[in-house]
Amino acid sequence: MPLHVHPAPAPALRSVLAALASPTAVREARTPALRSAQTPTRPELPLPVHVLDRVTGTDAAPRTRLTGWRFLVRCEGRSVAAAETALTADGWTFSHFFEGPYLASTERALRQADALGTPYQPRLLSVPELYMLTLWLHADPSADAAAGAPGGADLLVPLAPAPPGIAAHRPHRVAELLPMVSLRLSPAPLLGTPA
Structure with missing residues (x-):
């Protein structure tokens, strides 16, 4: 398998396992498929979630920050939900379940x-201002999954x-998509003002 999925931090995985084992957490989740699962569920494919903090139309590198780890929750061979963790002052903690x-x-x-067929490290990159989520295929499969920015x-x-x-x-390619994102994030000029 060319994708090199790095393991999530142990506390992040433990927090998801604890939430899956909690009838209260599952019952309160807004995930009908998870609530109605008849067989055990398990978290798989942990992906680090990075948020794009800065992108410009210049040659400056974009800035990202790690905000969590997302796990696909599987049951009977299919994904029924996702579980997300967040980094807090006390370490990794379960955040929420979702589907969609x-x-x-x-x-x-x-x-x-x-x-x-190319080895990549899969990550998620979120652009909240555009309600956009991308699968970020990092070209260095051995890199620290919690660090870095999209590269060429x-x-x-x-x-x-x-x-x-x-x-x-x-x-x-990063050089193709990030300028489009930057253009959409730029404020539109006001009517009647020079551009």
Whole structure:
């Protein structure tokens, strides 16, 4: 398998396992598929979640920060939900369960990435201002999954639903996608003012 999935920090995994074992946490989750699971569930495919803090149209490197780890929660051979952890002052803690279109989209993008045949380290890159999530294929599979920024050899695969004008499930080089993101994040000039 060309994708090199790094293990999540042990406290992050433990917090998800504890939440899955808690009837209260599962019952209160807004995830009907997880609540109705009849067989044991298990967290798989931990992906570090990075948030894009800064992107400019210049040659300055984008800045990202690690905000959590996301696990696909599987039951009977299929993903029924995702579990996310967050880094707090006390360490890694369970944040929430969820389901929705990004679940299937993440699985699809991971299958596509695996078929590329190139070794990558999969991560998630969030652009909250655009409600955009991408599968970030980091070109250095041995790199620290908690650090770094998208580089020239990396690929970004927007997950569906993607913002208008950005094709979901199409791998983009960082130099191709980040300028489009930067353009969308730039404030529009006011009418009647020089551009």
